[in-house]
Amino acid sequence: MNFKAIIAVAGVALLSACTNADRFSDGSGAGAGAGAGAAGDPTSPAYFQQTIGDRVFFEVDQSTLTEAAQQTLNAQAGWLADNGEFSALIEGHADERGTREYNIALSASRANAVSDYLISRGVASNRLSTVPFGKERPVAVCSSESCYNQNRRAVTVVQAGGGAGF
Amino acid sequence: MTFFRLLSVLLTLALLTPVPAVEAQSNQGPLRIRITEGVIEPLPFAIPEFIAESPAAAQLARQVSQVIAADLTGTGLFREIPASAHISEVTNFNAPVQFADWKAINAQALITGSVGVGSGGQMTVKFRLFDVFSEAPLGEGLQFGGTQDTWRRMAHKVADQVYSRITGESGYFDSRVVFVSESGDKANRAKRLAIMDYDGANVQFLTGNNALVLAPRISTAGDRVLYTSYETGRPTVFELNVANVSPRALNLSSDAVTFSPRYAPDGRSLIYSQSQGGNTDLYRFDVNTGQRTRLTSSPAIDTAPSYSPDGRQIVFESDRSGSQQLYIMPATGGEARRISFGQGRYGTPVWSPRGDLIAFTKQNQGRFHIGVIRVDGSGERLLTASFLDEGPTWSPNGRVIMFTRETQGASGAPALFSVDVSGRNLKRVPTPGPASDPAWSPLLQ
Structure with missing residues (x-):
């Protein structure tokens, strides 16, 4: 996996209809999938994020993929097969109900579970990389399960370039 | 002056050299906190503002005294008796201690000191610790020297000494x-x-x-x-x-x-x-x-x-x-x-x-x-x-x-x-x- 191959695409995607957009876009490598094209364009990262679904969710202290998660990832794998010019950075995240180091490890395990699954569905491993964020980058900031279950997630951030294709 | 001596410890710039080993005297009077005991009544101490050896040292003397007091009270093991309750006034670092005056306000430990400033931004801090009810010093007087920008460290060093002599354990303030x-x-x-x-x-x-x-x-x-x-x-x-x-x-x-x-x-x-x-x-x-x-x-x-x-x-x-x-x-x-x-x-x-x-x-x-x-x-x-x-x-x-x-x-x-x-x-x-x-x-x- 080569992190240097991930090239941030200039330009901000139009995410107006998205209720689940990441609220962060700092220089840490995390961020909403940015890319050219509106959500109506099925080859756009915006379409991937909103229509395909860019994230899967996990049970408390688990990194196994639920059935719903596997369905989302099947669609992600299909999109990546159709759009070979994109690579994907998979961000693992945890809710705030854990210690810092453990959550880094747990979120690494979650991101890896997604990566492994996508590879099993035919995505070339050299198009995928992972980064664990632990509990450092929640999308929902309340301190209750309604937020925690949004934060226990792995987000597939597709970006143009880098991948070798199928 | 026969029961203690001042040790000079030169501190250069921000680097404080180790203090020569100073064992608390074998004085095992009542002035002792055993930290492992279940319930502790904070030990009352008095720290009259350190003597300024010159007008230029007045502010540092006040600040050093305050940091020492804050270190000790911050542990929860010590309680400062406020200056307003003091009977004796300490105006000379080397004058005999009026123990009766400190006993009267139930100060069990007394910390006295002086601060001097020298040329080139140098300063010195001297202190003595007394066991009031034994009417005796606890350990030797010590002197720390260094640049004025390290005054907080010197205060922490004094507080570490006091803590260590009374509890028998090393301190943690100069950290x-x-x-x-x-x-x-x-x-x-x-x-x-x-x-x-x-x-x-x-x-x-x-x-x-x-x-x-x-x-x-x-x-x-x-x-x-x-x-x-x-x-x-x-x-x-x-x-x-x-x-x-x-x-x-x-x-x-x-x-x-x-x-x-x-x-x-x-x-x-x-x-x-x-x-x-x-x-x-x-x-x-x-x-x-x-x-x-x-x-x-x-x-x-x-x-x-x-x-x-x-x-x-x-x-x-x-x-x-x-x-x-x-x-x-x-x-x-x-x-x-x-x-x-x-x-x-x-x-x-x-x-x-x-x-x-x-x-x-x-x-x-x-x-x-x-x-x-x-x-x-x-x-x-x-x-x-x-x-x-x-x-x-x-x-x-x-x-x-x-x-x-x-x-x-x-x-x-x-x-x-x-x-x-x-x-x-x-x-x-x-x-x-x-x-x-x-x-x-x-x-x-």
Whole structure:
């Protein structure tokens, strides 16, 4: 996996209809999938994020993929097969109900579970990389399960370039 | 003047040279605090403002006295008798002490001192400690010298001496704390490394806001800091030299995530977690040879390692049994022995510098606790409880634990707190803003 191959695409995607957009876009490598094209364009990262679904969710202290998660990832794998010019950075995240180091490890395990699954569905491993964020980058900031279950997630951030294709 | 002598200790610039060994006298009068006792009535002491040897020293004399008093009262073991209650006035450092006047206000310990300023920004601090009811000095008078910008350190050194002579244990005031200074929205926190005196003074930022930083650890000599940074885009162990604030990635792995580092007591190696293929194990890195050794190979999460003070064992957390628990293994790896068996999850173990206890974070029934447990797994005690307490670090003498407490909700923010290992004296440590992940240095040299 080569992190240097991930090239941030200039330009901000139009995410107006998205209720689940990441609220962060700092220089840490995390961020909403940015890319050219509106959500109506099925080859756009915006379409991937909103229509395909860019994230899967996990049970408390688990990194196994639920059935719903596997369905989302099947669609992600299909999109990546159709759009070979994109690579994907998979961000693992945890809710705030854990210690810092453990959550880094747990979120690494979650991101890896997604990566492994996508590879099993035919995505070339050299198009995928992972980064664990632990509990450092929640999308929902309340301190209750309604937020925690949004934060226990792995987000597939597709970006143009880098991948070798199928 | 026959029962003590002044020792001069020259302090140059910011570097304080070690104080010559001064054993508390065998005076075992009533002036003694045994910290292990269950309930402690704070010992009343008086510290009349230190004598200014010249008008130019007046402000420093006042400040030094205040810092010494704050150090001692901050422990919860001492109570200052305010100057307004004093009967005697000390106007000359060498004048005989009017013990009757101090007995009358029930001051059990009396600290007198003087401050002088010299040319070239130099200053000296002299002090004496008296056991009022024995009408005798406790230990020798001492003199510290140095530049005026180190006045707080000189005050902390005096307070460490007083603490040590009365409790029989080493102090912890002349020490520093590395921590993560936080700002911004909860969903997008900016985090910078910072260092400060143990009491929150002299804050200095060590990194910028450009990359997330987590969980710093300070070396035994206090000169280097290990931490995890996202500067490369993914968690990577960095080392930073405190003196010249120069950070560098340690290059522990070309393609894996590395985090949760900690120095060996001798500083010649470090242990850390490496996450690869979704599995997190413990590794050791030899600083001199560059050799990396894998210490665990379970399919579980093994992280948050901490050496015993003699460097022969490692305590760490693992979920190999199904949930986070504490384990001890030889420093070379090998069979690990589980030591935590209570309800809930146990993480972030840190070995006490005294070697007797391990501090940890416990998560149980929706609450977080800082606790301690003996090395053999017995005697678990929880010291705190809140929505989120985590990440303990020990004071240099193993008597106080500092940790992160974060409040809940969208506007929740972390702060540093400290608590005695007895569970008493819980209090917030002042920081310029939200702060997390404290790492307490050893006593400075």
